[in-house]
Amino acid sequence: MPLLSIIVPVYNVENYLDECLLSIVNQAFRDYEVILVNNASKDNSGKICDEYALKYDNIKVIHLEVNILPGGARNVGLQHATGQYIHFCDSDDYYVEESLSRISDILITYSPTVLFGQFNCVPEKGAFFTNDVPLDPEVFKQNDADQVVNYLFNMPFLLATPWRVITKREFLISENLRFVEGYFAEDEEWIPKVLCSADSFALCSVPFYCYRPRATGSYTATKTYLHSKSHLMVAVNLLRFLSEKKYDGDRRNFILTRVKFLLGLFATRCDTFDKNQMHELAYIIESNKDILSVSGEISELDELVGFINRYGPYMGLCLYRTFVVEYTLELVFGKEDKDIYIFPTGYNGEGTARMLLNAGYNVKGFFDNSSVKNGCLVDGLLVNYPSVLKEFQKDKLSQINVIVSIQRRETSLLLMEQLRELGLDDSQFTARIY
Secondary structure, three states, X not given: OOOEEEEEEEOOOOOXXXXXXXXXXXXXXXXXXXXXEEEOOOOXXXXXXXXXXXXXXXXXXXXXOOOOHHHHHHHHHHHHOOOOEEEEOOOOXXXXXXXXXXXXXXXXXXXXXXXXXXXXXXXXXXXXXXXXXOOOHHHHHOOOHHHHHHHHHOOOOOOOOHHHEEEEHHHHHHOOOOOOOOOOOHHHHHHHHHHHHOOOXXXXXXXXXXXXXXXXXXXXXXXXXXXXXXXXXHHHHHHHHHHHHOOOHHHHHHHHHHHHHHHHHHHHHHXXXXXXXXXXXXXXXXXXXXXXXXXXXXXXXXXHHHHHHHHOHHHHHHHHHHHHHHHXXXXXXXXXXXXXXXXXXOHHHHHHHHHHHHOOOOEEEEEOOOOOOOOOEEOOEEEEOHHHHHHOOHHHHOOEEEEEEEOOHHHHHHHHHHHHHOOOOHHHEEEXXX
């Protein structure tokens, strides 16, 4: 039995897969197996998988005839894994040099249920960028699961994804911690369940993994109806998990925070749903009314459920959609002659821009502090650093109105302060919090 099983879902990544696999096989650490799950790739990814499997005895390939999305592919890999620990690696990412030896030392020394790791972010041009949050090793040394959970759940900008945790295989099996299949946002359900269920943690305080956000071509770079349906379904699943486990304190608050986040994403695209999609979503809501009605702690859920309870699933959802759009348009009422900019990009910003454009407003572009977004086009709109405002003439600057479109109110306050420092008056910007 190897110490570590590395499960890599593979789909149309012929330009990235070599770097990913070379970052594994070139490590001095050898006590691992790699399970490549070729998720019905249409490019040369499957051929590359076969080449590595022929060359290395500890690499095996499973070829799927039909694409079952990342969650399903990870579940297939888990079924075939034999290692004591599991790591899910994305096939367009890669490991830091010699990081697996450090991982091995921690696993052998502390035998944690979950090893949490730091990472490097190496985005492509035009993709989003996220900084890792430095974690305090002393918190993890206490070997107190409740203390670690409290600490992690209160980190405001913590990115929690499957690739930053290494988990005991038997823990995943005994707790039935599989990924939801047939949906995106599967990590938004899996990670809260893993962190809430674990009884011991350790930390790799040196970055071990390189996360590469992609501008195009990845599941996360695309925004479709299935993504929105997934956000709703995963929110329902988390609420049901919370109801079953009867968590209180930090675990309960963390799950409710993730539900709020998912419903915010759902709201940003509800203006795009057609009649058939609305009926499908109404059916999901009707089938889960019991669980959607249990939490009065999330205002976003109260709004959605309030419409549904009064008007029924379909008409309630239609009215909720109207509410989301009209609430957004109200922010720019009377500013039809202004040049509108959205700050920053992302699900929230892009949703706001689309709603305003569809209503006939003059949306000129995006502001974003990310260097990899600067100068790119998002949905046909140019992205600039907000500092470009310093270059505007006074008459042009007076014509600008900015919508800070985001989910965290604390972050919106920081961004609005940045706009003040760049010369805008308070009347020239407002926040759209999803």
